[in-house]
Amino acid sequence: ADRRTLLKLTAGLLLSPLARGQAPFPEPPVLKSRDGLLQVRLKVAPTPLSLVGREARLWTYGGSFPGPTLRVRPGDAVRLELENLLPESTNLHWHGLPISPKVDDPFLEIPSKETWSYAFTVPQDLAGTFWYHPHLHGRVAPQLFAGLAGAIVVESPVDGIPELREAEEHLLVLKDLELASGRPATHTPMDWINGKEGNLLLVNGASRPTLRATKATLRLRLLNASNARFYRLQLEGHPLYLIASDGGFLEEPYEVPELLLAPGERAEVLVRFQKEGAFRLLALPYDRGVHMMGGMEHMGHGGMSMGTSPSGPQTLLTLVAPPRPKPLPLPKALAKLPALNPNQARVTRRITFTEDMMAGKFFINGQAFDHLRVDFQGRAGDLEVWEVDNQGDMDHPFHLHTHPFQVLSVNGKPLPYRALKDVVNLKAKEVVRLLVPLRNLPGKTVFHCHIVEHEDRGMMGVLEVG
Ligand code: C2O
Ligand code: CU
Structure with missing residues (x-):
């Protein structure tokens, strides 16, 4: 199938300034x-x-x-x-x-x-x-x-930023599901290796709802609350303007043609409609390196069976460079961090991800999680540099509790923007460097892969801050 066909196979949310009909857009209470x-x-x-x-x-x-x-x-x-x-x-x-x-x-x-x-x-x-x-x-x-x-x-005050003040805000919880006799399907042995994906791609619990916008600018809060599904998001005919990451605003909107959300990740984007019409938000196929052993049960992964495409005409759009809005309020915790050259920074912790497919086990630094073991000891107030190295064959989104961090580099390449994160995806063989300011929040906390099956099967460690 060519790329166009794949796109049509993917499920999506219809975003439209004047769309008619279909399932109304629900939002959680x-x-x-x-x-x-x-x-x-x-x-x-x-x-x-x-x-x-x-x-x-x-x-x-x-x-x-x-x-x-x-x-x-x-x-x-x-x-x-x-x-x-x-x-x-x-x-x-x-x-x-x-x-x-x-x-x-x-x-x-x-x-x-x-x-x-x-x-x-x-x-x-x-x-x-x-x-x-x-x-x-x-x-x-x-x-x-x-x-x-x-x-x-x-919430953060956005009074100083007219575009945000006037934007129409919506929350999109992206969560897939699979039902078996009306119940959530149970995990197969293969699901415990690859992470479980469902065949229903739901936005706030609804399948392909239509959001009828009343304003020209939408501010969408996106949350990937799925176990293992990655969302490679694209809005037909529109770039997305990334304005916030897991932990708050970036300095300025960052234009992206598409956006990858790993399990656990969040992002805020602005959609700036330039034209009337109905535009689909698509989940494009994404190869996260799922393990192919053990039969055909995983064939639903990767975007091939996500349901049929919504029918109807597709409206394409001329891209118009948007005016730069005022700077966004960068989180103080992020603004305070020093500018480090990621390749010269002294690494204070090393984390490696490894997989044992045959045993269905997942390790950090060669060990499975043990709640009685402390893997790292840290001191409140210290500024640490963590290097996370995915030596496995699949993507593993790294998550750290309690102490939000800044991603310094991916495979040695500095990130083009600063953001406060708590989840960062690592593709197979990728290495990231993180600037981790240890907060004055003493106690034992954890870091783990946010494909939660991997977490359950050992890919988690303990950080104790004193
Ligand atoms: Cu959302 Cu420790 O996870
Ligand atoms: Cu993982």
Whole structure:
């Protein structure tokens, strides 16, 4: 099949300033802080709901899929009681928020029928798109695949930036799913190696919805809450303007023809419509090096069976160079970091990813995760340079809790923009260097591959900051 045909096979979201009909664009319910406090009681439970027009039974937070969006501001207090009505233990991870690992505790286990209270203050110096999901080692993959994920938006003032102030904002939670008799499909042995992908590509729980924009500029918050699927996103006839990464704004919009979102990653993009029409947001095929051994069960991967293309005319667009808006407010934590030459920086930690396909195991520095072992000891306030080396044959998105970092280089090449990240994808044989300012958040935290099956199967380590 040529590239055009592949494009047509991919599923997409229709973005249109005046589109008609089809499934309306849904957004998860929003729980907003009031007077500096967000107080919620969230049930995590098996939930009957209707999905792509069928009856399904997923596991949800607060009864919705995806879970409710928690919308807060820097400095807000968060009190969240999690009531576990699942038939098994779980816990909750505040992905990307630099908060104490004593609160965001990856070792915590909340047994079935029990309730746990999370309490913390949203850090002052950070804004962006984050998320929450279970983090019980060994069970993350099935629980996430069953539906357990929700977004966290930390709002930042955009008063000084007219284009952002006037933009229409939407959240897009990208999550794939596969149903078997109305239930989330269970993991096959091959899924535990490649990471599980589903045949339904859902945007906020809907298949190919239509978003009818009322303004010429859209600000889209994108979250890849999938277990293992990568989204190589392209908007027909439009460049995307990347304005924020995992941990907040870039200095200025960065024009990208397409955008790759690895599992766990977030991005904010501006869409600047120059013309009326309906434009599809496409998920292009992406080769992440999945292991091909063991039969045909993985044939759904890589974009060949993502459903049929939406019918109707495609409108193409003339590219017009946009005016440069005012500088964006760069996160303070990022602005404070020194400019380092990535190739001269002294590396303070080395991490290697390796795979043992036959055993279905995944390692960091040759070892499988052990919650009793401390892999790295660090000191609060230290500025570290980590080198992560993917010696495997598949992509592995690296994620570090508690201490957001800056990507200095990929294979020795400096990144063209500065961004505060907590997930960075490594293609096979890629090496990245990260500038990691250790925050004053002492305690044991973890770093791992965000293909959660790999995390469950050992690709995680412990960092203790004292
Ligand atoms: Cu979103 Cu440790 O993960
Ligand atoms: Cu991995």
